[in-house]
Each structure stands twice: as C-alpha cells, then as structure tokens.
Amino acid sequence: MPKGYVNDLGAERLEETSEQLLDEGLKKIVINFSDMQFINSIGASVITGIVQKNLEYDGRLCFTNMKKVHRDVFEMLGITKHVKVFKEEGEALVFLKERG
Amino acid sequence: MPFMTLTEKDFFGREEELPNLYRRALDTKKGIAQNIFLSGPRGIGKTEILKQLFIRLFWRQDEIVPFYYSVSNAILSAADFSRDFLIRFVSQRLAFEKKEQALLSLEAVSLRGLSSLAEARGALWARELLDRYGLSSAEPIDSLRIALNAPLQSTLSTGKPVVVMIDEFQRLNGLQIHDIADPGLVSLLEVPLSFKKASHLIAGSDAEIREMSLSGGFAKLTVQPLGPEEASSLLLSLLQARGIAIDATPHALVHHLGGNPFYLRCIATALRPNETFGEEAFWSAYHYEIMNGRLYLYWSSLLKTFFPDLSRRKDALELLHKIYSSGATPPLQKASDDFLGSDANAEALLGALHHAGFARGEFGVFRAPEDRVLRDFIDCLYMKEILGKSSRDIETELLARLSGTKEKGVSFEIALPRLKESELVAARCFEQMGKNLHISEDMIGQIQMALIEACINAIEHGDGEDGNIHLVLSFMKDRVEVSVESPGREFIVRETGEPFTGQEHAETPGRGWGIKLMKRFADSVRFEKTDRGTRVILIKNIRRPEDIHKEGAANGE
Numbered sequence: 001m002p003k004g005y006v007n008d009l010g011a012e013r014l015e016e017t018s019e020q021l022l023d024e025g026l027k028k029i030v031i032n033f034s035d036m037q038f039i040n041s042i043g044a045s046v047i048t049g050i051v052q053k054n055l056e057y058d059g060r061l062c063f064t065n066m067k068k069v070h071r072d073v074f075e076m077l078g079i080t081k082h083v084k085v086f087k088e089e090g091e092a093l094v095f096l097k098e099r100g
Numbered sequence: 101m102p103f104m105t106l107t108e109k110d111f112f113g114r115e116e117e118l119p120n121l122y123r124r125a126l127d128t129k130k131g132i133a134q135n136i137f138l139s140g141p142r143g144i145g146k147t148e149i150l151k152q153l154f155i156r157l158f159w160r161q162d163e164i165v166p167f168y169y170s171v172s173n174a175i176l177s178a179a180d181f182s183r184d185f186l187i188r189f190v191s192q193r194l195a196f197e198k199k200e201q202a203l204l205s206l207e208a209v210s211l212r213g214l215s216s217l218a219e220a221r222g223a224l225w226a227r228e229l230l231d232r233y234g235l236s237s238a239e240p241i242d243s244l245r246i247a248l249n250a251p252l253q254s255t256l257s258t259g260k261p262v263v264v265m266i267d268e269f270q271r272l273n274g275l276q277i278h279d280i281a282d283p284g285l286v287s288l289l290e291v292p293l294s295f296k297k298a299s300h301l302i303a304g305s306d307a308e309i310r311e312m313s314l315s316g317g318f319a320k321l322t323v324q325p326l327g328p329e330e331a332s333s334l335l336l337s338l339l340q341a342r343g344i345a346i347d348a349t350p351h352a353l354v355h356h357l358g359g360n361p362f363y364l365r366c367i368a369t370a371l372r373p374n375e376t377f378g379e380e381a382f383w384s385a386y387h388y389e390i391m392n393g394r395l396y397l398y399w400s401s402l403l404k405t406f407f408p409d410l411s412r413r414k415d416a417l418e419l420l421h422k423i424y425s426s427g428a429t430p431p432l433q434k435a436s437d438d439f440l441g442s443d444a445n446a447e448a449l450l451g452a453l454h455h456a457g458f459a460r461g462e463f464g465v466f467r468a469p470e471d472r473v474l475r476d477f478i479d480c481l482y483m484k485e486i487l488g489k490s491s492r493d494i495e496t497e498l499l500a501r502l503s504g505t506k507e508k509g510v511s512f513e514i515a516l517p518r519l520k521e522s523e524l525v526a527a528r529c530f531e532q533m534g535k536n537l538h539i540s541e542d543m544i545g546q547i548q549m550a551l552i553e554a555c556i557n558a559i560e561h562g563d564g565e566d567g568n569i570h571l572v573l574s575f576m577k578d579r580v581e582v583s584v585e586s587p588g589r590e591f592i593v594r595e596t597g598e599p600f601t602g603q604e605h606a607e608t609p610g611r612g613w614g615i616k617l618m619k620r621f622a623d624s625v626r627f628e629k630t631d632r633g634t635r636v637i638l639i640k641n642i643r644r645p646e647d648i649h650k651e652g653a654a655n656g657e
Contacts, residue, residue: 040556041614072546
C-alpha cells in the first residue's frame with residue numbers, strides 16, 4: 001500500500017515489494033492507493049514499470065481506492081489498460097478469488 | 101435573559117471555544133477552575149461567547165451558577181456600580197435556583213424589593229447580604245467590597261459555586277470615589293479572584309486589561325477570527341434571516357472582513373432586501389458601512405471616547421495615518437516636529453491609540469493592526485477630516501483601492517527552498533488555501549498535480565544565488581492562477597516557448613511526463629523568461645461547489 005507522497009523513492013519501494021512478490025511466485029497483487037496523497041511524474045513512471053513487469057510475469061494486478069485525479073494520471077500514462085481497477089480493495093479480492 | 105443574544109443556529113464557528121469554556125466552568129465545582137481572560141480584537145465575538153456560555157450554564161445544568169455582568173460606561177461612581185453589580189448578581193442567583201427567566205430581566209428593582217424576593221424564596225443568605233450592603237452604603241469602598249465578594253459569599257452559604265463573567269472589564273479602571281477615578285479599586289477583586297469555587301471569566305479591551313493592576317492568576321484564551329467557511333455561513337445565514345437571496349458568496353469581501361462577526365453583521369444589515377445582489381452590491385454596502393453605517397459609528401465613537409477633544413482627535417488621526425501608511429511608528433522626534441508639539445504629547449497619543457485598539461504596540465514600536473476594515477475606516481476618516489475631501493471623492497478613492505482586491509481576488513506568495521520534496525509543501529499549502537476558498541476537492545487535486553510538476557521543474561532547473569523558488573497562488577472568482585518562478589538560467593527553447601529536456605533528464609524515468617501532466621491538469625500552461633529566471637504560469641478555470649449546486653438546482657436536479 002503506497003503511502004503519502006509517491007515520488008521516485010516511494011514508487012521504488014513499491015517496485016521492490018512488487019518484484020519480490022513476483023519472484024516468490026505470487027502473481028495476484030492488489031495495490032490499495034487509499035493512503036497515497038500525492039504522486040509525481042517520476043512516481044507514476046515507476047508504477048508503469050511495475051505494470052510492465054507484472055505483464056512479463058503474466059500476473060494479475062488490481063488497483064483500488066484511487067482518487068479521481070490519480071486515476072486520470074494512470075489513464076494518461078496508459079496504465080489502466082493493463083490493470084483491473086476497483087473502487088474498494090474487497091472487490092478486488094473477490095475478483096481475484098473468483099478468477100482463480 | 102439579562103441581555104439580547106443570538107439564537108444557537110446563528111452562532112457560528114465556536115465549536116472549540118464554547119465547549120472548552122463550558123468544561124472549564126464545570127471544573128469550578130471541583131475547586132480547580134482557573135480564572136480566564138478571554139482575549140481577542142474588538143468585534144471578534146467575545147461578548148457573544150460569554151452570553152452563550154451563560155445560557156448553556158443556566159439551562160443545561162443545576163450545579164454551577166452563572167453570573168453575567170457587563171460593566172457600563174454610564175456608571176461612573178463606585179457606589180452606583182456596586183449597587184448595580186449586587187442587584188444583578190442576586191437576581192441572577194435567585195433566578196438560577198428554579199430557572200425563573202423573569203427574574204433575569206429585573207431592571208428597576210430596589211434593594212428592598214430584592215430583599216423581599218429573597219426572603220420569599222427562603223434565600224436568607226441573599227437577604228443578609230443585601231442588609232449588610234445597606235448598612236455599608238456610607239462607605240463606598242466597603243460597599244464595593246461586599247458587592248464584588250457576593251458570588252464568593254453565596255458559594256460559601258449555599259455550597260453552589262459561581263462562574264462570574266465580567267464583560268468590558270477594563271471599564272472598572274474608571275470607577276470613581278468622590279468623582280475621582282481610582283484604578284486601584286480593581287484590586288478589591290483580588291480576594292474573590294483567589295477563591296477557586298467562584299471562578300472569574302473576564303473580557304473586554306485587550307490592551308487595557310493587560311495593563312490593569314491585578315496580580316494575575318488568569319489563563320489567557322484567545323478568540324480566533326472565524327474561518328472563511330464559517331464567515332461565509334454566518335453571512336449567508338444573516339442574509340437569509342432578512343429574506344435576502346444572493347447570486348454568489350462574495351468571497352473577496354468575506355476575506356477582507358477578516359472573519360470578524362461584527363463586521364459581517366454590519367454588512368448583512370446594510371444590504372436592503374428586494375435588490376439584486378451581485379458582488380458590487382456587497383462592496384457598496386461595505387463603502388456605506390465605512391462612511392456612514394454601524395461600522396463607522398462603532399469606530400468613530402471609540403475614537404471620540406478616547407479623544408473627546410477635537411484637536412486631539414485630529415492629532416490622533418494624523419498619527420494613525422502615518423503609522424498605517426508607513427507600517428510602523430514614525431520616530432517620536434519627527435512626529436513631534438511635524439505636528440504633535442512634544443515627545444510627551446506623541447507618547448500620550450500613542451498610548452491611548454494602543455489602548456483603544458487602533459495600533460498594536462510591540463517593544464515601543466507601534467504598528468497598524470491587521471484589521472483591514474479598521475485601516476479603511478481610518479483612511480476614509482483621514483481623507484474627510486484632515487484632507488477635507490468630499491464624500492464622492494472618498495468613495496471613488498476607496499472603491500478604486502478596493503477594486504484591486506476585487507480583481508486580484510486573494511493571492512498568497514510563498515518562497516520555497518530549492519530542496520527535494522519542497523513541491524510537497526507547495527501542494528499542501530495550495531490544498532489548505534483551496535479548501536478555505538471553497539474549491540472542490542477534485543479541482544484541488546488536479547491543480548496540485550500540475551503544481552507539483554511545475555515545482556519539480558523549477559527545483560531541477562533553477563540555480564544562481566537566490567536559493568528559493570517563488571510561488572504566487574492567486575484565487576480569483578472564476579479561476580486559479582499559479583505562478584512558479586525559478587532563479588538562474590532560463591530553460592525555455594526560444595523557438596517553441598517550451599522548456600527543454602536536457603540530457604541529464606533523459607535517463608530519469610518519467611521526466612518527459614512532467615510537462616504533459618501540467619498540460620493535462622491545467623487549462624493553460626505558459627512559460628516566461630523573467631529578470632529572476634523562468635516562470636511557469638498555470639491557469640485553471642474553476643467551478644466552486646456552490647456554483648455546481650446552484651446549476652443543479654436551476655436544472656431541477
């Protein structure tokens with residue numbers, strides 16, 4: 001769960017966690033953005049990298065609890081085409097459980 | 101009630117102060133309550149807070165007796181004061197027992213009449229007190245002592261603690277014995293003030309109370325101005341009560357009034373029903389208030405109280421004008437040479453202006469108060485009384501000056517160090533300002549995105565001796581304008597007017613997106629070369645929540 005200001009440092013922490021999970025064989029990942037207050041272009045770009053990596057691993061990535069402005073940023077960067085977006089984390093968990 | 105007061109729904113923005121005072125008042129029964137000095141500029145609402153506290157204590161509980169007393173400037177002699185104080189205390193104390201509202205409004209009751217009332221209610225302590233007072237009437241100081249100690253005596257006799265609220269406390273300084281004012285009389289309060297089961301809450305003129313000869317023991321509580329949202333709500337509620345509907349909240353004027361409830365009430369009263377109210381009507385009402393209305397009467401009568409003599413009043417006005425236009429006291433020698441005659445005269449004037457609240461005094465330097473309305477009042481009075489300008493000329497000049505406020509809206513200037521994550525400070529400042537000015541959360545978020553990118557650009561590209569980036573955040577009626585200026589070399593490609601992205605940024609992921617994000621979330625992005633370096637100007641057209649609501653209502657949504 002990214003927190004506060006997601007700039008290069010914040011996003012890199014998220015990237016490391018995501019890569020670690022993928023390396024451990026966990027392919028279903030939910031990122032809850034409810035605690036993310038701000039993001040900048042570098043942070044958004046690193047998140048693009050996370051999405052690409054996830055695609056390479058054939059993982060399922062869900063984004064939840066996003067503010068409208070942050071969803072707009074991700075849409076602009078073309079990220080939302082490759083992830084499932086849910087309003088609430090619970091909905092994403094149900095989705096991942098049902099889809100196996 | 102012993103006074104007129106606002107209904108609860110028209111009492112805005114005191115969600116912290118009033119419960120806090122109520123809690124402290126209830127502490128009186130534990131014997132741990134502190135005496136409190138309620139501080140704040142004139143018109144900020146101290147009196148209304150005291151009255152609301154009285155009402156709460158009177159109606160909502162039975163253990164702490166509230167007593168409200170406002171010192172009148174019509175009562176000069178200590179003998180008259182003590183009689184009035186005692187009668188009001190005993191009336192309110194008897195009223196509290198069985199919540200008899202009629203007793204609170206007793207006006208012309210005699211000591212004998214009150215004594216009979218007390219006897220009829222079995223309040224022997226009150227009868228004895230009144231009898232003792234009657235016997236002391238030849239000695240005004242004894243009478244005063246008995247009156248001021250009455251709350252303490254009633255607590256000792258009945259076991260019910262009293263919260264004594266004294267408004268316009270500074271006027272006690274003017275009490276006279278044999279027609280001579282004796283500021284030392286206030287020291288008779290020392291005994292009741294030290295008694296923890298009859299706590300005192302005092303309010304009035306800050307500067308004067310601070311200089312009164314009381315040994316202390318007061319905790320100071322400062323009443324803050326209303327926030328923009330509360331101020332707007334109060335204005336709308338007052339207008340609604342008068343049956344006045346308005347097109348939009350006059351945010352610039354509300355800001356100009358500085359969250360002062362008294363000023364907001366004056367404006368609400370100055371507007372006449374059955375008119376169309378755009379922003380211009382509000383500014384006209386403001387002009388009327390400054391020149392002729394209640395606001396004018398309030399400040400001009402205060403000036404007359406402190407400077408009854410016309411020539412002294414003119415001197416005071418000239419000195420104030422100098423202080424307000426220069427930002428600080430002119431050196432005494434210069435002021436004396438110019439028009440005041442002697443240093444002593446200048447000092448006496450400054451002291452009186454400070455006491456009256458027309459000037460702030462810090463370490464012997466007197467400055468203009470932050471109150472913009474007071475400054476406008478003094479400017480207009482100066483033009484009228486000293487420069488002899490006509491009302492029409494004054495109006496033209498005032499409105500021309502205020503038009504700057506109207507067109508510019510509200511602007512904030514911030515200098516940020518060129519440090520990593522400084523952009524976050526800018527974003528948070530913007531968020532707070534945007535909320536205060538009723539900009540929607542979504543709109544705030546969009547501008548923050550563009551602002552963050554503009555700041556990062558400025559931090560990365562800026563250099564030179566000035567280590568800061570300079571922000572101007574301007575909030576106008578229909579748009580927000582953000583200017584981010586960085587020092588040092590320019591970073592605009594002349595042919596395109598766009599910033600270049602140098603090799604050093606080519607490998608940083610996401611840096612190419614900064615400009616795109618700015619353009620995505622602002623309606624206009626402009627880059628300019630300035631004397632200092634480079635400036636990015638972001639403009640976002642805004643719709644405030646109330647505009648959206650209004651459109652929805654008009655569409656029947």
